[in-house]
Structure formats: C-alpha cells, structure tokens
Amino acid sequence: MGRTIKGLGAASLALFAALPAWAQDAALQNAATPPAAATVNKGDTAWMLVSTVLVLAMIVPGLALFYGGLTRAKNMLSTMTQIGAVACLAMLIWVMWGYTMAFGDGGNDFISGFGKAFLKGITPDSTAATFTAGVAIPEYVFICFQMTFAAITIALVLGSVVERMKFSAVMAFAAVWLTIVYFPIAHMVWASGGLFFKMGALDFAGGTVVHINAGVSALVAALILGKRIGYPVERMAPHSLTLTGVGTGLLWVGWFGFNAGSALEANGSAALAMINTFVATASAGLFWMLAERLNGHKGSALGFCSGIIAGLVAVTPAAGNAGPFGAIVLGAVASVICYYAVTLLKPRLGYDDALDAFGIHGIGGMIGAIGTGIVYAPSLGGPGKPDFDMGKQLVTQILAVGTTIIWAAVGTVIAIYVAKALTGLRVTEEVERDGLDIGEHGERAYQV
Numbered sequence: 090m091g092r093t094i095k096g097l098g099a100a101s102l103a104l105f106a107a108l109p110a111w112a113q114d115a116a117l118q119n120a121a122t123p124p125a126a127a128t129v130n131k132g133d134t135a136w137m138l139v140s141t142v143l144v145l146a147m148i149v150p151g152l153a154l155f156y157g158g159l160t161r162a163k164n165m166l167s168t169m170t171q172i173g174a175v176a177c178l179a180m181l182i183w184v185m186w187g188y189t190m191a192f193g194d195g196g197n198d199f200i201s202g203f204g205k206a207f208l209k210g211i212t213p214d215s216t217a218a219t220f221t222a223g224v225a226i227p228e229y230v231f232i233c234f235q236m237t238f239a240a241i242t243i244a245l246v247l248g249s250v251v252e253r254m255k256f257s258a259v260m261a262f263a264a265v266w267l268t269i270v271y272f273p274i275a276h277m278v279w280a281s282g283g284l285f286f287k288m289g290a291l292d293f294a295g296g297t298v299v300h301i302n303a304g305v306s307a308l309v310a311a312l313i314l315g316k317r318i319g320y321p322v323e324r325m326a327p328h329s330l331t332l333t334g335v336g337t338g339l340l341w342v343g344w345f346g347f348n349a350g351s352a353l354e355a356n357g358s359a360a361l362a363m364i365n366t367f368v369a370t371a372s373a374g375l376f377w378m379l380a381e382r383l384n385g386h387k388g389s390a391l392g393f394c395s396g397i398i399a400g401l402v403a404v405t406p407a408a409g410n411a412g413p414f415g416a417i418v419l420g421a422v423a424s425v426i427c428y429y430a431v432t433l434l435k436p437r438l439g440y441d442d443a444l445d446a447f448g449i450h451g452i453g454g455m456i457g458a459i460g461t462g463i464v465y466a467p468s469l470g471g472p473g474k475p476d477f478d479m480g481k482q483l484v485t486q487i488l489a490v491g492t493t494i495i496w497a498a499v500g501t502v503i504a505i506y507v508a509k510a511l512t513g514l515r516v517t518e519e520v521e522r523d524g525l526d527i528g529e530h531g532e533r534a535y536q537v
Contacts, residue, residue, distance in 0.1 A: 127216050127225035134226045136355035137234055143346025144237035148176045148244055151343055155336025155394070156248055159444045162328040163524025164252045165534035171247050171256060175263040176240040182267055183236045184208055190272040191280060192235065198284040199273050208232070219354045226353070234350060235275070242271055242299045248446035249307035253317050255516050256529045262310070262508040270306060270500035274298050274493060290489035291465060291482070293362065294351035296406025296458035297493045304451020305494050308442060309501040314514055316441035318521050325443075330390050337394040341370060344401050348408035361472070362408035366401070369420030373400025376424040384432070392428075399427040399449050403457035410461050412470025419464055423456040455490055462486040 153169040160168050179187075186206050195202030205211065211232070216225035243263050250259075277283040278290065278298050285297070292298065317325065327333060348366045352359035377396025378388035386392075403423030404416050411419065431448040442448060462482040465471040508514060515521070520528030527533055 127218050127223055129216060129227060130219065130221075130224045130354075133219055133224065133354045134230060136359070137226050137230045137350060137353065140346035140350025141230065141234045141237055143343045144234070144241065144350070145343075147340050147343030147347065148237070148241045149173050151336050151339035152241065152244055153336070154332045155340060155398075156251065156444055158329040158332030158334075158336060159327040160251055161325060161524070162535055163526055163533075165328065165526060166532060167256070167525035167529055168247075168251050170530060171251070171254075171259050172244045174256070175243045175247065175259060178260060178263055179240040179243050179267055180236055182264060183239050184232070187239055187267060187272050188232055188235065190268075191275040192231075196276070196280075196282055198277065198282065198287070200276050201280055201282065220352075220358075221354065221356075224354075231353075238295060238299060238347075239267060239271055239275070242295075242303050243267055245299070245303035245446060245450055246306045246310065248444035248450075249311040249442040250314050251443050252525060253515055253521055254314060255512055255514065256525075257512040258508045258514045261511045262504050265504040265507045266306065266501060269503060270497055271298075271302060274302050274496060277492075278489075284492070285489045288489065289482070289485050291410050291461045291486065292406045292458065292489070293409040293461075294348045294405045296402075296454050296461065297489055300402045300405060300450045300454025301458060301490060301493045302454075302497045304447045304449070304454055305497040306501040307446035308440065308451060309498050310505055311440055311442050311447070313502070313505045317443065318518060320441045321436070321439075327391065330394075333394055334390060337397050341397060341401060344370075344405075348405060352409060358409045364413050365404050365408050365411055365416035368413050369404035369407075369416035370397055370400040371420075372417045373397060373403065373420035373424035376421040377428050380425050380428040395427070395431070395445070395449060396424045399424045399453045402450055402453035403460065405454070406458045407461040407464055410471060410473075411464035412472070415464030415469050415471055419457065419460045422460070423453045426456055427453050455494075458490050459483065459486050 149172065153172045156172060157165045157168045184207065186203070188208065189203050189205035190200045193201035193203060193205040195204065211228055213227065213229065215228035217228045217231040218225045243266060246266070247259065275298050277285045278292050280286060285292070290297070319325070345363055345366055349359040349362040352362055374393050374396040377392045377399065381388050381392045400420035400423065403419050404411075407416060407419055427449050430452045431445050435442060435445070435448055462485070463469065463479060465473045465482065466477050466479050467473050467475055471477075505514070516525060516528060524533075
C-alpha cells in the first residue's frame with residue numbers, strides 16, 4: 090500500500106501494510122495530530138502473548154505430529170527432531186541478527202540495518218506501536234511473535250526432504266536459508282522500507298513470507314537432494330494418520346494466533362481474521378474430500394487433513410483482507426487446485442516432495458496471495474475502499490509472488506550447496522533403509 094505513519098519506526102510499521110483500508114485510514118487520521126508518548130495497552134499485550142504461544146504450538150507439537158505421522162515409522166523421531174531443532178536454531182538466530190535484518194532501523198528495500206543486532210538497545214520498557222495512535226505493546230512481545238513465524242517457516246521446508254537428509258545438513262541449511270531467504274522476504278513484505286510494502290502488496294499474515302517462501306524452497310531442495318530410495322515404486326504410506334490428524338487439529342487451533350494475531354491488536358481486524366480462519370478452512374477441508382469423490386475415490390482422512398492445511402495456507406494472506414464469503418470461496422478454490430497439484434502434477438513431473446510441502450504450501454500460498462487481490466474488493470465483501478482497483482492490485486500481487494518465487498529458489502540453491510560443502514546432504518544408503526531414527530539419533534519411536 091505504500092502508506093506510512095510519520096514518526097513511527099520500522100517495527101511499529103511492520104504490519105501496517107496488512108491492515109484493511111478502513112484501519113489504515115483510521116491510523117493515518119490519528120497520526121495527523123502528534124500523539125502523546127505511546128502507552129502499553131495491557132489487553133493488546135495479553136492477546137499478543139497468547140497469539141505468540143499459539144504459533145509455537147503450531148510447530149511443537151502441531152507440525153511435528155502432522156509431518157511425523159506422514160512419514161514411515163522408522164523416521165518418526167527424526168522428523169520431529171529436525172522440526173524442533175531448526176525451530177530452536179531459528180529462535181537463536183532471530184535474536185542475534187534476524188530481527189534487526191527484518192525490522193531494524195534504516196536499511197533498504199531488501200534488509201533493515203544492523204543497529205539492533207543481538208537486540209541492542211531493546212529493554213523491557215521498549216515499545217512497538219500498534220495501529221491505534223498512542224497505544225503500544227512491549228517490543229519484546231513483537232520480537233517473540235515474529236520469532237515464531239521464522240521458526241515455523243524453516244520447519245515447513247523440511248517436509249519435502251524428510252527420510253533422507255542428514256541432521257547436520259538440515260541445521261547448516263537452516264542457518265543459511267533463514268539469513269539469505271527468510272529475513273529479507275520478511276523485511277520486504279512487513280517493514281515500512283521493504284520492497285513489497287512500498288509496492289502496496291497485501292499479505293496479512295504471511296502468504297509470501299511463510300508459505301510461498303517455504304513451498305518453493307521445499308521443491309528446490311527436494312530436486313537437488315534427489316528421490317528417496319525406492320520412490321515411487323515402494324510403498325511409502327503414512328505410518329500414523331492418527332498422529333497426523335492430531336497435528337492437523339493443533340495447527341488449526343494455533344493458526345488463530347498466526348492470523349488473528351497479525352492484527353497486532355485485540356480489535357475488529359483480529360475478529361475478521363478469526364472468522365475467515367474458521368470458514369476458509371472448513372470450506373477447504375470439505376472440498377478436498379469432494380474432489381476425491383469426484384475423481385472416483387473415497388473421501389479420506391488424509392484428504393481431509395490436507396484440505397484443512399490448504400485452506401489455512403490460502404487464507405493466511407487474506408485473513409484480514411477478505412470478507413467471510415470471499416474467504417470461503419478462496420479456501421474451496423485453493424483446496425481443489427492443491428488436490429490436483431498433489432495427485433496429478435507431482436506424479437507427472439516425478440519429483441519427490443515427500444510430504445507435499447510444495448503442493449500445499451507453495452501452490453496454496455500462490456493462490457492465496459494472488460486471490461487476496463480479488464477478495465479484498467468491497468464488491469465481494471472485502472474491506473477495500475470503494476475506489477479499489479482490482480486490476481492494479483492483482484498486478485502488484487503477481488509481482489510480489491513472482492519475486493518471492495525467484496528469491497526463494499535462488500537462495501535455496503545457495504543454502505543447499507553450502508550445507509553440502511560443509512556436511513554432505515544425504516545419509517548413507519544403509520541409514521536410509523534402516524531409518525533415520527536409529528541411524529541419525531540412535532533411538533526408535535516404537536519398540537517392537
């Protein structure tokens with residue numbers, strides 16, 4: 090949208106672009122008269138604390154159980170350990186140099202300055218403004234909230250490379266990828282000086298930053314790493330759809346912190362994101378099963394779980410940028426297209442995206458990001474202003490999506506080859522056949 094509130098720093102403006110037009114107008118109007126020093130709002134702070142913990146629950150145990158259940162039994166612990174470990178690594182890197190790269194002061198279109206490296210100058214009294222003049226939350230809360238986004242994004246990437254990538258390679262890849270891919274994209278989208286922010290791209294909670302970024306990176310990593318031994322001839326079915334179902338439920342619950350928390354306040358924008366996270370997801374879960382039936386299959390538990398995730402992915406950029414019925418349509422469309430990406434596109438092209446990170450997060454993220462430029466229209470129930478130019482917004486959304494795809498792909502190639510040079514990428518054939526649980530970690534998920 091390219092509009093800013095004079096006098097607020099990058100951290101204060103980081104989510105301004107994600108607000109609906111009416112909320113932006115209110116913020117700009119309030120900013121016309123210089124306010125008194127911002128005062129921490131206890132209600133908004135409490136909501137953001139809860140939202141941050143909800144996003145953490147999406148990673149461990151949510152994503153760990155969702156992905157773990159989809160693997161073979163011999164790789165359950167390996168998958169969960171990789172997810173937990175890269176999330177921990179992301180948290181540490183975030184406070185050392187990630188936060189300042191994404192939301193520090195100064196910088197350019199692609200990264201912020203390094204003045205807040207190692208959280209220099211930030212204290213319990215430091216504040217980050219919300220979108221109501223004179224109201225703030227502690228900056229540490231904002232830092233923690235954004236930290237969880239970085240942690241889950243790198244964890245999502247791993248869905249394509251499970252069951253064959255060394256633990257040491259995973260960690261080396263994660264450190265480089267976060268630095269050259271995630272932090273710059275987060276800055277471009279959510280910081281006031283970022284490229285996409287100034288372009289006016291709409292991304293309420295991370296369609297580009299999280300899902301396209303992770304999905305495209307997952308595809309590139311899988312192509313470079315190569316297929317699992319025996320793929321696609323050997324049976325590689327999920328070992329526990331029960332655990333995947335539990336993980337799906339935890340992800341949906343946690344996603345309310347992910348989406349509604351991105352309003353940065355406990356207000357109407359958060360409420361809009363909440364209802365959209367309900368209805369888009371419900372629509373997607375049912376439409377995936379409908380697609381299965383229309384293609385001659387039974388509606389499956391795996392299909393239901395996949396549809397739920399596809400809907401959550403698609404509604405992420407549109408959570409506060411669509412009306413409920415626009416969100417319903419967006420969830421349904423994304424679910425059906427993701428279904429065909431997983432069941433037709435992947436087998437036809439022959440790549441081994443083990444847990445469909447690209448097919449759901451990459452494709453679903455693209456649909457959601459581009460579709461946000463449509464459902465934002467007030468004529469479709471969205472929060473856009475009456476003079477909203479859908480064509481212009483769609484061009485902006487497509488440019489943002491295209492740039493993210495290229496940035497993520499190139500950055501992933503670099504990160505993968507750095508990891509290869511440092512540690513090697515794949516486990517030995519013996520370890521892969523025996524399972525990474527015992528081969529990489531010396532333990533088994535199940536005793537037989």
